[in-house]
Amino acid sequence: RKLLSCSKPLHIFMTMRMHTSAPVVMFHMFLASCISLCQALYVQLEVNTHGETEAPFQEGEGERQERDTEEFPPSFLSASRRPLVMGAQSASPVKERREREKKERDTEEEKECSAHFDSLKTELGIRHPKEVFEKPPDTSYTLSDLLASKCETVVLLKNKSLWIAQNGSFCHPGVLQETERLMSQLPASMSFVAAYSTSDLSDCGNDTNTGQFHWVPATLHESQFPERFSSHSHLMLPVHYYVASQAVHRVAREQDAIARLEIKHFQTPFRCMWRGQASGHASWQSKFHANRSRCLQSETDRQCVLRLASGIQELDVKFGRVPNIVVDSGDPPACLLALDGYGFPGLMTNSLIQGSLTLRVGGYNHKAIGTLRRASEYTWFEPLLVEGIHYIRTDVDGLQSTLVELRNTSATELLKVAEAGRKAARALFSNKSIVCYSVLAINSFVTQHQKAVISEAIQSHKFYPSQSSLYQSHCV
Numbered sequence: 116r117k118l119l120s121c122s123k124p125l126h127i128f129m130t131m132r133m134h135t136s137a138p139v140v141m142f143h144m145f146l147a148s149c150i151s152l153c154q155a156l157y158v159q160l161e162v163n164t165h166g167e168t169e170a171p172f173q174e175g176e177g178e179r180q181e182r183d184t185e186e187f188p189p190s191f192l193s194a195s196r197r198p199l200v201m202g203a204q205s206a207s208p209v210k211e212r213r214e215r216e217k218k219e220r221d222t223e224e225e226k227e228c229s230a231h232f233d234s235l236k237t238e239l240g241i242r243h244p245k246e247v248f249e250k251p252p253d254t255s256y257t258l259s260d261l262l263a264s265k266c267e268t269v270v271l272l273k274n275k276s277l278w279i280a281q282n283g284s285f286c287h288p289g290v291l292q293e294t295e296r297l298m299s300q301l302p303a304s305m306s307f308v309a310a311y312s313t314s315d316l317s318d319c320g321n322d323t324n325t326g327q328f329h330w331v332p333a334t335l336h337e338s339q340f341p342e343r344f345s346s347h348s349h350l351m352l353p354v355h356y357y358v359a360s361q362a363v364h365r366v367a368r369e370q371d372a373i374a375r376l377e378i379k380h381f382q383t384p385f386r387c388m389w390r391g392q393a394s395g396h397a398s399w400q401s402k403f404h405a406n407r408s409r410c411l412q413s414e415t416d417r418q419c420v421l422r423l424a425s426g427i428q429e430l431d432v433k434f435g436r437v438p439n440i441v442v443d444s445g446d447p448p449a450c451l452l453a454l455d456g457y458g459f460p461g462l463m464t465n466s467l468i469q470g471s472l473t474l475r476v477g478g479y480n481h482k483a484i485g486t487l488r489r490a491s492e493y494t495w496f497e498p499l500l501v502e503g504i505h506y507i508r509t510d511v512d513g514l515q516s517t518l519v520e521l522r523n524t525s526a527t528e529l530l531k532v533a534e535a536g537r538k539a540a541r542a543l544f545s546n547k548s549i550v551c552y553s554v555l556a557i558n559s560f561v562t563q564h565q566k567a568v569i570s571e572a573i574q575s576h577k578f579y580p581s582q583s584s585l586y587q588s589h590c591v
Contacts, residue, residue: 224302225558228551235548239539240504244552247498248559249486251348255564256332258308258571264331266310266319270294270581271572272557275303278578279311284589286314290337292583294354300550307561308572309335309350314590315458316340316399316492333565338459339479341403341489350560351495353549357461358494362544365468380449381526387450387474387518389432393417394456404455404477405490406510416476416491417454419511429518447471449529450521453478459494467540472533473506474521476514495552496543505536 235241261269262280269280277298285291290313310331312319315338319331333348337355353359395415401407410419417434424430432452450472453463459478466473477491479498488498490510502508509517521529542548561569572578 224304224554228554231547231551232555235539235542239542240501240535241539241543242499242501244499244555245559248556249349251560251562251565253562253564254332254348256568258568258575258577260332261308261310261568262577264310264319265329266331266334267312267314268310269308269572270311270335271308271569271578272298272301272306273573275299275301277581279581280577285583285586286312286588286590288313288583288586288588290355291581291586293356293359294335294352295581295583296360297352297354297549297553300546301553301557305554305557306569306573307335307350307557307565308569309333309348309560311335315456316396333560333568338492338494339489341405341477341491348560348562348565350556352553352556353495355494358459358464358496358544359549362464362468362540363546363549365465366541366544378526378530381472381529383449385450385518385522385529386429386431387452387472387521388448389420389430389452389454389462390436391417391434391454391460391462392456393434396457400455400491403491404511405480405487406512409512415456416511417456420452420454420476420514423511423514427515427518429522449533450474452476455491459492459497463497464540464544467506467536468544470533470537472521472529473536474517475502475506475508476511478508480508480510495556496540499543499552500536500539504532505539507532 229243229245232241232243232245236243258269267281267285271278271280275298277295294311310319310333312334319329319334331347333350335350335352335354337352337358339349339351393415395417397413397415397418400416401410401412401414404416407416407419409423410416414422420430421432421434424432430452447466447469448471451462451466451474453460453466453473453475455477460475463473463475463478475497478493480488480490481498481502483490500506507517507521
């Protein structure tokens with residue numbers, strides 16, 4: 116097309132500069148031959164483009180250009196490295212074919228991952244992720260809305276790589292590194308864009324002292340929050356090392372090292388243990404955590420439980436750490452209490468893996484409806500477990516009565532729950548389950564409107580590859 120557009124100026128040039136001298140005439144004849152050849156090539160290109168089939172050279176060239184475009188989006192390339200595109204009409208058949216192939220791959224990947232969780236549901240009673248995903252709200256927003264948020268950055272997944280929009284600081288660079296690692300394991304066809312923060316409560320301008328939220332249209336974080344009035348689209352992925360690589364490594368390391376609990380461990384006077392830091396935001400938890408009327412507004416969940424424990428003989432809780440609360444070998448504690456700190460309790464992961472009976476305070480309440488299920492912060496695997504089957508769940512207000520009920524439950528039943536939780540945790544904390552959960556979660560998150568924002572992000576010049584190794588921890 117460009118060559119044809121040059122033919123008219125060349126004809127005019129020939130008319131204006133025609134002379135009788137032989138060299139000039141020969142030069143003009145050469146130009147005329149070039150123009151004729153260019154026109155003939157252009158006609159052939161048009162035939163190949165709009166015909167039923169493409170010439171082998173044209174098809175191979177189009178495939179190469181489309182592949183280059185997928186690996187290096189045009190907006191991310193310097194002008195010297197951008198692939199040469201021959202025009203919208205000539206590239207459209209290849210592009211359409213690529214889109215069809217991408218949809219087919221997405222469907223196959225989703226089917227494979229869905230079948231994986233179908234198997235876990237049959238064997239271990241784990242809930243299928245599709246049963247617990249919250250439907251994203253049909254909210255209109257743009258890339259500018261995400262960039263204007265007070266999160267640490269905005270992230271884009273493209274071709275198995277994480278791209279970030281702002282060169283800011285990160286509270287936990289280790290979480291960013293975990294996010295990069297997970298993205299590299301996802302199918303190359305997957306993409307999404309979301310506001311992102313590595314702090315425990317995804318500090319996108321949220322005030323943990325007053326409990327005030329700043330609305331962000333789409334977010335990616337390691338956990339879900341208990342905001343029962345929130346309407347933004349939230350993507351929860353295994354991007355914290357406590358619930359991803361660290362858990363996977365521990366399962367692999369301790370596959371046969373930890374002795375299973377026996378009935379005798381529950382036949383002694385029943386007590387549930389907890390050790391940990393005095394962490395948490397009292398104002399946040401008093402406003403958003405459900406069923407903690409027995410707590411003072413100035414108390415965190417942990418402070419409240421420790422105060423109440425003086426009158427509950429089934430509890431053994433104190434601040435600090437005891438070496439055998441999470442063991443690498445030998446007998447684990449019969450029961451461990453999982454209490455929120457600044458975010459979800461990392462102790463819950465270890466408790467399940469090592470086979471202790473896990474008593475969760477808060478978390479995900481299956482018995483509630485809709486977003487009321489968010490009793491407190493929780494992470495990706497918690498909604499997949501079934502309370503009463505894999506673990507026990509309660510709230511601060513119901514903790515004492517739950518402990519009395521457990522004390523009166525047979526040792527056989529308590530051991531059954533502990534063992535089911537151990538098996539479920541070891542199945543979920545595997546690379547296969549983590550990647551498959553992420554595939555299903557992203558497919559659920561990416562609505563038609565999200566696709567438009569992804570396209571806008573890819574065409575912008577605001578993103579560059581994430582490099583977590585360049586950052587040091589910076590928490591305000």
